Amino acid sequence: MPPYTLSRRSFGAALAGVVGLAVLGACAETSSSGGGDTAGSGLFDDSTVHDIGFTFEQADYDAMIDAYVADSSKKWIEATVSIDGTTFEKAGLRLKGNSTLRGLTKAGSTDTGSGQQGRGGPGGELSSDKPQDLPWLVRLDKNVDGQAFGDYTEFVVRSNNSATALNEAVALELLGLAGLATQKSVSTRLSVNGGTEVLRLIVENPGDQWDAANFSSAGILYKAEADGDYSYRGDDAADYEDVFDQESDTDNENYAPLAAFLKFINQSDDATFAAELDKHLDVSAFTTYLAFQELIKNSDDIDGPGNNSYLRYTTDTDQFTVVAWDHNLAFGGMGGGGGNRGGGPGRNGAVMPSGAPDGGGQMQAPAGGGRMGGRSNILVTRFNADATFKASYDKALTDLRAGLYTSGKAAEILQQRAAVLTAKATDLVNADTITSEADAIKANFT
Template identity: 35%
Template structure:
């Protein structure tokens, strides 16, 4: 074949490719999902029944992990050097049922900030350069294990209110446990049953979380267990939980809290057909344009990958960011389930949870109902509940240190960052993190972790007079279900009874945690009983 016979065709092709290169080289190609299917992915091929319901909270459980130390050291190397939390292969035994080759990885962000290895903190972590890196963090007298100065010991918050938890003794700061890599039985873990064996589940669960002691919940994470228990009793969406004796290799057994992880199985319990999205601690609720990849640090799609996409979340962010106050009031119900959202915001206040969707950890999920085309907010990570001020009112927002802010996102007139927003003693902020400054807690431009919080949807909702009655009605109803009828106090009694039978339970520390939480629940119940929101109903 001679080229000269086909030079016109070749020239035309070359010209066409050149035009494509010039015209389309600057055009972004975005991935599109053309299917409208609402079916789930990842078919289940093996569902291990086990011997006992994993989340039967009325009994003590037993979980053990075994893995190679070389794999564990590799995992630590990757986390130390790159900040990556990769999975390692392990065998697990749950209530006598052995399961080979599950995946486990470290879990958490701020939780792992205090992790040390060979007495040294991870570079650029919260703990970098802090004194006594290899030892336990110094606590204030009477503060629960893992707590930090805050509350009464950390100084009075704006307005002169007394901070802290039970009796003003519990530190209300952004506490974290002092964790050592040499003690894997104390670390926060995510266990994934299908990481190395496709399609495998345990009692329908793909993942479970092993919660860490400390933070706001002392040595037993009682605050999270009580929160989840009372939420379920009040008819609200909550993950299931149970206490277990937890052993890693030949290390000592410790009492740990297991919590259902919001995965595909959890999404099935939310009712209807929808898509579950996880808010990431590194992200923000900020309009970043149409490119879905621009939101990679903000949200992670959990379910229906390949059949649905992130576009509904992008649309919600844009509408909340650009709508006028009048439009927001008139049309919010077209975008979110307003009644559900009122209950969510009321619950966070009632449980004194500053680290919710507007907190530094960005702890929430979005559920998008494909039938109603509306969002609901799903709470997650309640290990900093009951760690604020017992006298916080229905229209005040908790903060690190135990103080309070208006729920509409503003700051008190006498607020002077960073003095009124202290980090725990000896705790250094990560590289590049700025103090709150003009972006005070609850500020609309806040970001997770480094930006220390803020969420425009929550702030606009609570600031609007159009939704004042729906919020207060929800608050009043949930107060009665959680506190007035004794549900929270009764939950504490039943949970502490079960916990006392768990292998590895520290009776002395546990008793302290129980009494402190009991005091806080009593104070919260009594204070809110006289609030005008409660008495006005």
């Protein structure tokens, strides 16, 4: 059983009262996915602001940017990476992100790799003349086998619309407390080629190492691409090259389980979908996932404009789990609250649920709000169209609000994260900004 499953199934009991909430905290601590490292234990010690530096050849960097602007390809470059005084030679760097990078322009130009003219993505306006502001994937072992900082060989430098990135840091900790697989995160002061230091959040990268730490049984991790969707495209792996990437066990490409899952959610009739979804999907985890994204007002999730999610196939149960990813727009970071979780007809033989609109229009938002999406996800649409699943979602949302917000747990996490920045990073972000951004997040808890 995955370690986070124990935590998740203990969550309902945890909401009963103060004793239950203590159980929630204890369970979350047993999961390798929840919260940060124990203080002082390494890269993801969130009690401090870590020092990180990149050094690379300008020509290599320029070629990488040119490649992205030309066709959105993400080329690796070699770099020296320093972390808290430890230096790693021949590490690998590449751009990380899809919708986030839509705002990337080459210095002196308005051309972007996505064909858009200077349009900012979720990370805001990004320019190649400010590499310290870009989203990065860092692999310490890219060119040197076994090179690692403690237990970690890779991490992601995240972009955010806010100055502090407190919204994503808090969301990720709360995700772990909700009993779902999450990513550890810490604040860092990042410099590139000896330039100005900036405050950046780094998080774990979902891959082989992360997968092994969060799931106790064998499986495959797939990442949904920003320009893709959850439509069924056939049984050939080549049909999914541009819409899903296999992120774990990449030496053994296998898209057959993914194709079978997508075929079921697109082509099953309503009765079969309702009766058999739990054979194909961890429905409890998915219900919690949807409710959690609503709770933190994240409009950029599985059915948002970035198609942000991973699908994890567990071999021994023949079942998928939706894994949350990309919370830099949590707590209304896109400028809005929830959104419409509905969607229009799917592609390639999708059987739409009863009550779905014709012609690709969006369904009505669920009672009590809903999500602003910008796209439709067939799994979310069909799930919300079923009264039993919808009732489970409503209950999960109520329970999560009580367990994370009313309990004071979210406020405690926010206070701890903000206090670290106030104590150690006011040379990068002034104290008033830290306070105002923390207050804006806290307003969501009531």
